[in-house]
Amino acid sequence: MGKRTIIPFGPQHPVLPEPVHLDLVLEDETVVDVIPSIGYVHRGLEKLTEVKEYTEMVYVIERVCGICSFGHGWGASAAIEGAMGIEVPERALYLRTIWHELSRIHSHLLWLGLLADAFGFDSLFMHCWRLREKVLDLFEKTTGGRVIFSVCKVGGVRKDVDSATLREIVEVLKGMAPEIRELADVFMNDSSVLNRMVGVGVLTKEEAVELGAVGPVARGSGLRQDMRLNGMGVYDRLGFEPIVEEAGDCEARCKVRIREIFQSIELIEKAAMDMPDGPIAAQVRGNVEGEFALRIEQPRGEAFYYTKGVGTKFLERMRVRTPTNQNLPSLVKMLKGCDFADVPIMVLTIDPCVSCTER
């Protein structure tokens, strides 16, 4: 047994997009133990919901995450709608689904860029983010915001999208698909990329179940688990089927995300075609009374929302559990026994969002 060294990794680290802190216990170059700690970017957003009216609170909850902001807004709105028994109009559900899937495309492209940056492939990183910019432009055109949209509200959505803009969204995405395919080809076939990912950070199916992995991490380990199957939005009408890879290593998680981008493009295309006419928001009267919990599939995995109201304008409690929170035990498991040089790649393949985790 060699001499043990503890190396602090993060919260400020050139490779980390998010301030996660890991104390890595090393024996020579091998990681033997990992002690994660969080608390660097806690903002107290859950507490803030207790002093803000539940209708405006949705815009606060959106700020839990800058990448899956729409998912958070939807989750919070849906939890309140559930507690109040509000039925959301069909058109609003379709629009929510489209924006949510666009968020997934932009989140996964962002993640692919960060992954390329982590293994030092900077031109690939720039190309991923160049494509992501087109999705952000679509967001700005339809919602008014580039990353935080403030378009989801309790009872429906705040902005409608006309059929010409819907067609434009589909055309832009169709135009992007060949370019994404070119990038995907590099991620899946380039030997310098594969050398860094194949067989690295293996998480078996049993371990994924045991450690409660969610999202692409779980699906990359062969687990057919996706909250879009649970009836949120209109996924059941779009013939949604989760994407699963069996290998459980970094490459499998990367493949899941790449395939999900193409799947999201198809889902948006179908949703835009089937979009019904009608109102975009239901009337909201009264205050929240009762409690409600739901799970929603965000780009990074399953997020959980719990809301409780006691008949006042303010919520008694709003609880958000984010996907990274769930994936941290899996990350610790993956890191044990790996090479020190592989740590950044593995941290990235769970797509950590520490700002979400700490809220």
Place this chain on the structure above:
Amino acid sequence: MSFFRMKKVVMNSLFKKPATRMYPVIPREFTSVTRGHVEMEDPEGCLACGICAKRCPADAIRVDKSKGVWEIARMQCIQCNSCVETCPKHVLVMHAEYTTPDPEKKVDTYQLHHTEPKVAQVGDFDPQMETGDAGLVCDKESCVFCGLCARNCPAEAIRVDRAEKLWEVDKDACMKCGLCIEKCPKKCLTF
């Protein structure tokens, strides 16, 4: 094989237009719906009712009715558009351009110019007028209990029940914005 692929990428990149913009020489184009920053367009028309400040989820807006001051903390504002949507007088406007970066946490202050107290006219309410204890009054003789006042009340201070011919106002919640007086089809509401 990979040599040809690489050559193709290099040639493409040589002749393609750059993906970036020469900012600030070429300014950014905003869409018609971009939420850049909130502006007080008409300080004369503002009632200082404070609904914007109440609805602001980030506590960025402060309204001082006694001094006639409306303030917005630019760093705190999250451009959610709530204030613009709820303003009963539509004096707040969302502009597409972002505010310029600033090393200071800037607070923009607007002085609201109110005229001297005068007798209220229907649809022309002055918030500085002394309304007395009576507050909002409904002439039940001409009221048809349509509920438009209640539906338009931004403070949800009015309750109307057509079946029971009930009209009541929560005087504490009423912000005296005068919107109900404007909306009333029978013009039976007065301060």
